[in-house]
C-alpha cells in the first residue's frame with residue numbers, strides 16, 4: 382500500500398515543497414527512511430511509531446518504507462513527523478486517502494501523540510497557497526502565526542486522535558478560512574520626533590532617508606543625540622502593507638523568532654547589532670545558513686552605532702547587500718540567497734574620545750582623528766546617500782518649548798511621498814527613489830537646467846565618484862517629492878549636495 386502526503390521544508394529562508402511517501406508491505410518487519418535526511422529527520426521513525434501507538438492506533442508488523450522527495454534537497458527539522466504519521470495512518474487504512482489528497486501538513490510529534498509547534502509555519506502555509514493545496518494542517522501552537530492568511534483553509538490540531546477524528550468525519554469542509562482582518566499598525570517607539578531638541582538638519586535628513594529609502598550616516602560629538610534620532614526613525618515609517626508584513630514575518634518565522642505573544646511582524650524591524658558582531662552574525666551563518674542581521678532587517682532598519690568600532694571585515698560584508706539588496710552565501714550544502722533590502726543607518730563620533738571638533742574637550746591628535754575616520758573604507762562611505770554632521774545642542778535650545786513636528790505628522794508626510802513613488806514606479810520591482818538604478822536614474826530624475834549646472838559644478842569641484850553623483854540625484858528626487866515638485870530644481874540639488882559636503886572636509 383502506497384500513500385503520499387504534501388509537506389514543505391525551510392532551507393535558509395526559502396520554503397521548498399516536499400512529498401512524503403509511505404509504503405507498507407508484507408515481509409520482514411522493519412522501518413526504513415530514505416531521501417537525504419538529517420539525523421533529526423531520521424529520529425522521526427521512533428517518535429512517529431510511539432506516538433501512533435500511544436494514540437491508540439495499532440498496526441501489524443510489516444515492512445515500512447518512508448521516502449522524502451525530491452532527493453537532492455537535504456531535509457532537516459522535526460516538521461515531517463506529522464506528514465509521515467498521516468501517510469502511515471492512511472497506508473494502514475485508518476485514514477481515508479481521499480482526505481489527504483492535496484493537503485499540506487507539518488508538525489512535530491511528541492511520544493504521547495501531541496502535535497507540537499515548529500519553526501517556519503508561515504512560509505510553509507504560504508508555500509501551500511502557491512502550490513494550490515486545498516487545505517493546510519498545522520499544530521495548534523502555531524495557529525496564531527497564520528491567522529492573517531485567508532487564501533487557504535487551515536486546520537490547527539492538537540493531537541493525532543483529533544486529526545483522525547476530523548478525517549473520519551470528513552469534516553475538512555467545515556474548516557473555515559481565517560476571518561481575521563488585517564489592521565495597520567505603527568511603531569510607537571521610545572521617543573517621538575517632537576521630543577528631540579534642535580538638530581534640525583539631522584532630523585530632516587532622517588525624514589528624507591525614510592521617504593526615499595536612502596542610507597543615512599550621522600557623524601557628531603558625543604551626546605549630540607545620534608542614537609536618539611536613530612531610535613526614533615521607526616516611528617516615522619508609514620504602516621506596513623499586509624504583503625510586506627507577511628514577507629518579513631516569513632523570514633522571522635523561518636528563523637524561529639516569532640512567538641505566541643508576537644505571532645506576526647506588524648511593524649518594520651529595527652536591528653541594532655553590537656559592534657562586536659562578527660561578519661557571520663551580520664550575513665548569516667551555519668552549515669545551512671540562518672538569516673543574519675541584514676536579512677532580519679529586511680524592509681526595516683539596520684542601525685550600526687559606533688560604526689568605526691565594527692571590524693573592517695564585518696563592515697565589508699555590507700558592500701554587496703547595500704548594492705544588490707540581497708546576500709548570497711555559499712556552503713557545501715549549496716548556494717543560498719537571502720533578501721536584505723534595508724534602510725542602513727550609521728552613527729559615529731568623529732574621533733576616539735568622541736568630542737571632536739570641540740577642541741576644548743577633545744585632546745586627540747590630528748593623526749588620531751584621521752586614523753579613526755579612516756577605519757571606514759571609502760566604498761562604505763560612498764554607500765551612504767546622506768551624511769549629516771551633529772554638534773552638541775546649546776543648553777538654551779534644549780529648554781526651548783517650541784516643538785517640531787510629531788512623528789505622527791511626519792509619518793503622514795512620508796506616506797504621501799510613498800504614494801507618489803508607488804504611482805511613478807508602478808509595475809516595477811522597486812518602489813523607492815533610493816533604489817533607482819542605471820538608466821532609471823536618467824529617466825525619473827528630470828532636473829532643471831540650473832540644477833544640472835549646479836550638479837556639474839559639484840561633481841567637478843568635490844571630485845565625486847559616479848556612485849555619489851547618482852546618489853545626490855536620487856536624494857534630490859526625494860527632496861523634490863517631499864515638496865511635491867515634479868522636476869528637480871536647483872534648491873533640491875543644493876540640499877542633496879549639502880548632505881554630502883562633509884565627506885570632503887578634512888577631519
Ligand SMILES: [Zn+2]
Pocket residue numbers: 732733734735736737743744745
Ligand atoms: Zn577626540
